[in-house]
Amino acid sequence: EDKVVQSPLSLVVHEGDTVTLNCSYEVTNFRSLLWYKQEKKAPTFLFMLTSSGIEKKSGRLSSILDKKELSSILNITATQTGDSAIYLCAVSSGTYKYIFGTGTRLKVLA
Amino acid sequence: NAGVTQTPKFQVLKTGQSMTLQCAQDMNHEYMSWYRQDPGMGLRLIHYSVGAGITDQGEVPNGYNVSRSTTEDFPLRLLSAAPSQTSVYFCASSSIRGQSSYNSPLHFGNGTRLTVT
Numbered sequence: 401e402d403k404v405v406q407s408p409l410s411l412v413v414h415e416g417d418t419v420t421l422n423c424s425y426e427v428t429n430f431r432s433l434l435w436y437k438q439e440k441k442a443p444t445f446l447f448m449l450t451s452s453g454i455e456k457k458s459g460r461l462s463s464i465l466d467k468k469e470l471s472s473i474l475n476i477t478a479t480q481t482g483d484s485a486i487y488l489c490a491v492s493s494g495t496y497k498y499i500f501g502t503g504t505r506l507k508v509l510a
Numbered sequence: 511n512a513g514v515t516q517t518p519k520f521q522v523l524k525t526g527q528s529m530t531l532q533c534a535q536d537m538n539h540e541y542m543s544w545y546r547q548d549p550g551m552g553l554r555l556i557h558y559s560v561g562a563g564i565t566d567q568g569e570v571p572n573g574y575n576v577s578r579s580t581t582e583d584f585p586l587r588l589l590s591a592a593p594s595q596t597s598v599y600f601c602a603s604s605s606i607r608g609q610s611s612y613n614s615p616l617h618f619g620n621g622t623r624l625t626v627t
Contacts, residue, residue, distance in 0.1 A: 404552075434615055442514075442600065442618035443553075488553070490616075496541060496560060496606075498616060500553040 402427040404491050406501035414509050417479050421504045423489030424471040431492040433465055433472050438486040438503070446474070446487075479508045512536050516601050516619035523591040523626045531586040531622050533601030539617070540606045542584040543568070544576065546597040547621075553600065559584055560606065591626045598623050 407422045423433065432450045436443035447456040449465035449472060456463050460477045476483055486503040493499055517532045535542065543558035555568030559578040573595060575587040584603075588595060599622045604614040 436618075441620040443616075445615040445617070448615055490553075496543075496558055496566075498555070500545075502550055502552040 402491070402493050402497075402499045404489055404499050404501040406487075406489050406504050408504060409502070410505040410507070412507045412509065413479055415480055417508075418475065418477045419479060419506065421474040421476075421487050421489075421506070422471065423474070423501055424469075425489075425491045425499070426470065427491050427493035427499060429494040430467075430470075431494070434490045434492065434498070435463055435472075435474050436488040436490065438488055439484075443488055476506075479506075481508050481510050484508045514601055514603055514617050514619035516599075516622050518622060519620070521622060521624050523588070523624065525591060525593060525626060527591050529588050529591065531588075531599055531601075531624075533584045533586065533619060534582050535584075535601075535603045535617070536582065537603065537605070537617065538581060539603035540581070541614075542578065542601065542603045543616070544574070544584070544586045545600045545602060546570065546595075547600060548597050556586065556599075588624075591624075593626045596624060596626045 404425045434448045435446040447463045454465040463474045465472045484507050486505050488503045489501045490498045514535045540561050544556040545553040547553050554570050557576040559565045565576050601619040602616040604616050
């Protein structure tokens with residue numbers, strides 16, 4: 401059975417800290433790995449990683465895909481209170497199939 | 511920039527009632543899907559569609575029906591609501607024209623919070 405596991409489940413840090421969120425997967429037909437940020441409403445897209453694009457960076461956020469270890473990390477440097485959210489990892493597997501992890505809830509304290 | 515629009519935002523139903531959750535997108539996306547989000551269980555796929563007239567089941571389809579008569583709209587019907595269907599429901603869409611859908615990020619609506627008593 402395809403599955404995506406995220407860790408930790410929750411995390412509390414102070415502003416300015418650096419955090420690393422983990423995502424591991426077991427899927428039969430890996431296509432891509434996606435990271436989303438979910439605040440109060442809709443998940444918003446952050447990054448997509450594929451075999452041809454294993455590292456992405458945008459401002460203080462960066463992500464790396466390790467296809468050998470079947471995992472990905474999402475790094476956030478110099479965290480701010482606005483980074484507080486649930487971070488979702490999803491893997492696209494086969495045709496029209498996205499498997500989501502349960503998410504990591506990040507709280508950044510001022 | 512409307513994107514994916516879901517209505518209503520909140521709904522309370524009694525057990526056995528039926529209702530339809532609406533989803534519309536203005537991005538001309540071929541792929542549309544419905545997820546439910548429950549604490550500790552992540553997002554689970556209910557039904558999806560790859561174009562008008564084509565629908566298929568996801569991971570948790572029981573108790574739900576869908577149809578896709580136009581590219582823009584993908585309503586989700588609860589036939590006889592049960593307390594186990596209390597959840598937050600998200601509609602999501604992506605483009606598959608010219609590439610496989612699994613290489614396109616999903617765009618989500620703002621969700622519908624449903625409570626069944």
